[in-house]
Amino acid sequence: MNDTPTSRPAAHRDETPSARRASGEPVSARSSSSESPEPQETPAYPLLEAPADGVPDVITTAAQLKECCAAIRAGHGPVAIDAERASGFRYGNDAYLVQLRREGSGTWLIDPVPLNDLSSLNAAIGSAEWVLHAATQDLPCLKALGLRPRKLFDTELGSRLAGLPRVGLAAVTEHFVGVTLAKEHSAVDWSTRPLPHDWLVYAALDVERLVEVRDALAADLEAQGKAEWARQEFEALLDFEGPAPKKEPWRRTSGLHALRDLRQLARVRALWQTREDIAQRRDTTPGRVLPDALIIDLARRNPHDTSGLVGPPAIRPRVGDGSARRRRPRPAHRGLARYGERWLAALKAADALPNRELPTATQRTSAPPPIRAWHDKNPAAAGRLDDVRYGLQRFSDERRVPVENLVTPDLLRRVIWSPPADTSEDGWRAALSAGGARPWQCDIVAPLLAEAALDHPSR
Known part of the structure; x- marks a missing residue:
């Protein structure tokens, strides 16, 4: 069976996402006229309760x-x-x-x-x-x-x-x-x-x-x-060894987006590394040592002594009369007191850093910009991405395979944003292969990229 998607006939060029967007039509690979299937009851399956040969020692x-x-x-x-x-x-x-x-x-x-x-x-x-x-x-x-x-x-x-x-x-x-x-x-x-x-x-x-x-x-x-x-x-x-380590893993701290000050980011970095050291030594998950929310809270408040590690109790409105009453304070997370001196030392070290050693507001990366910015920064790349996504979705629907298994979203964005010098099908195939795509994936995606490059050439 030939699984390579065929190019669109010239008579159907107006079905591309770019053309349909210009005409005001919805950009969807699925037909809007198709009806949702009737919900079906999930059959009850017998539960496998015990191994046939018993449980071995x-x-x-x-x-x-x-x-x-x-x-x-x-x-x-x-x-x-x-x-x-x-x-x-x-x-x-x-x-x-x-x-x-x-x-x-x-x-x-x-x-x-x-x-x-x-x-x-x-x-x-x-x-x-x-x-x-x-x-x-x-x-x-x-x-x-x-x-x-x-x-x-x-x-x-x-x-x-x-x-x-x-x-x-x-x-x-x-x-x-x-x-x-x-x-x-x-x-x-x-x-x-x-x-x-x-x-x-x-x-x-x-x-x-x-x-x-x-x-x-x-x-x-x-x-x-x-x-x-x-x-x-x-x-x-067979060659999988695990995900590549992150260059700045502390930036994955939940709630980091709420901080804008570079000094606060330095505090998060210092607190995060201190938490990692403690967690590794204790052989426990970092979140049990100190939750991300408390790292963000400490970085924002920057307490200078152990009594300041616990923030003030929250205020909530009294039901009925509109006044406010003080919420009963929750017990402080045990990690705050147990390692209080370590957290204070981390905060102090971050505050002592010269400005040149502060982290940048965002992580330096070679990745393309967010997709929402493509239409302004690189309209040709945005058009290519729209068309290829459309083709992949159609193939996904026809062959019942998730789009993300046809090509990783990151690789697709990278090759479209920075296309190879040779934008023929062979050129795209080489670019995809260099990025880790398997031959079967290249067979499906390369023709779509080559056609999109003809419709939306880089200037």
Whole structure:
């Protein structure tokens, strides 16, 4: 099947977003005359309550790990793998439980904390395919334990390519296997020891039917002509090491946009780094040390002693007579008092910085300006973006694949804002490939870019 979008015939040039905007028509890839589908009741699926083979004991010793490796090696077919982390409780992204299941091997639950290195499993798995759900979530922590796949299948990403409306593990299992999974332990503190039995049941069930999901999904992708798309995506995931570190991560502090003074920004930076140091030392999530809202509050008020760390109680109107009464003050966050001297030292250090060392109001970046400014700054690029988005949305609707899986929004903006010297289809293909797009994505997006460049050439 040819998945490359065809160019618009000359007779339909007036359907471009640019032309339709000029005529006052809505710029939408969907027909405004189409009726919304009737809401459908969600079918009730039987709940998978217990592993078929029971819940295995958790592996905690080298001898037990050796036994696990022998069993995995003796099995056959793909290996379902999952990892549980303590996001929201611990500082890092470490795995606190690793689950494996293979036909002929059974299910294995491994506590990586006392073992630290699970690389011996690599030889046991060999070249067999890993099956994961949302691989980008688990690969970094698995690789930190020495586990590296040679081949993988991501059921979450594959489900997106297949056009499923919901791609959580429970929803995907419902769709392909006809049973559902419990979700109540997905956000618990997996660093807890000993792990409760019902948590272990949940963990074992996450890999119980995963290979079945993989097989049904692979058949669906093949039937839709998307198997090659998935193969390229999964191959690219083999090199995934995690998101690139942010250059100025403190700028992600919630509420930062409310501060305009550069000295206040310097205080946020200092408080943020102090919080990171404390959180890393305590192995806890930074938000538990001090919430973002209090960092912004301290940066704005700039207290000079411990008594000033807690702001004044809020005022709220009295119901009925319009007067005001003082709200009962909430207890101060324990992190304010516990590390009060550290916060004050950070504020003092920020205030002592010379002006030349203050942070800039906005982060310096090579990224294009916000899209809302494109029509004024670069009308040709704005026109190209409109047309390509329109074409991508049409393709998305026709083939049931999310637009963001056709090309990342960031890459699309970058290549359109700074087009290659060669704006032929081959030139755009090279630019997309250099930015990390896979060949199947280039096949779809490059023709749209080439046509948009003809309609909206850079001056």
